[in-house]
Amino acid sequence: MSRLNGKVAIVTGGGDAPGLNAVIRAVVLAAEGLGWECYGIRDGFNGLLAPETCAGEPVRRLGEEDVHAIGHLGGTILGSTNRASPLRFPTPQPDGSLRETDRTLEVVQRCRERGLDALVVVGGDGSMAIAEALHRQGLPVVGVPKTIDNDLAHTFSTFGFDTAVGFATECIDRLHTTAYSQHRVMVVEVMGRYAGWIALHAGIAGGAHAVLVPEIPYRIEAVAEAAARLVAGARQG
Secondary structure, three states, rough: OOOOOEEEEEEOOOOOOOHHHHHHHHHHHHHEEEEEEEEOOOOHHHHHHOOHOOOOOOEEEHHHHHHHOOOOOOOOOOOOOOOOOHEEEEOOOEEEEEEEEEEEEHHHHHHHOOOOOEEEEEEOHHHHHHHHHHHHOOEEOOOOOOOOOOOOOOOOOOOHHHHHHHHHHHHHHHHHHHHHHHOOOOOOOOOOOOOOHHHHHHOOOOOOOOOOOOOOOOHHHHHHHHHHHHHHHHHHH
16 A cells, blocks of 8 residues: 555535535534545546646645635635536637537546545536546545435435535425415425425425325326415405
8 A cells, every 4th residue: 555645635516506615614623633634626526637627726735724614615726626627627629619528537647746635526417427437537536415306325414414404494484474465376396307305395394285206107287276275265364
């Protein structure tokens, strides 16, 4: 086994979500507690593959002073992007056009040139796919699941999900007053794409009369009938 350099780096990819800065802080403090050096890669993998596009040092050393009191801040102090996947990185061609190319080997090489022992990849399903590809190329990787949709397998709950549910529930709670005052039925749509976790948790917490999720088939006619009964009951009340 080769000798370790005691260096790790962290990268945040995809969309921003609550908790990203808390993860960065945790990684930095854990590394310092072990006597390791921790580095932050800016703007997803642009910090390694397109450093000239970064607004700041592409790869910067992070210490305790850099992550002090950032846990409550939204977004990520490292920046992020969902358009710079090393698997399909937009690369300029001689004729001025862009072509998507696989640059995962280049990421691995850049990490080795910097003496990094491992890379902490923080992101959703797309970022985890990149992490797996880097792992297959021989780079030690730690994947930290991030998505408000909570749609990553093999993990109980992703960070960002709890905050999203809390906010959606608060909005539903406020709509109850308007619905009651105006004798209306409110239809609330939340984020989640093909995963119904936010709708399910927020709907139950907010006292919704019906919760529709992509995973469970439903008949829109039955939903419309239930809504009509609610309207009739509200008007009589």
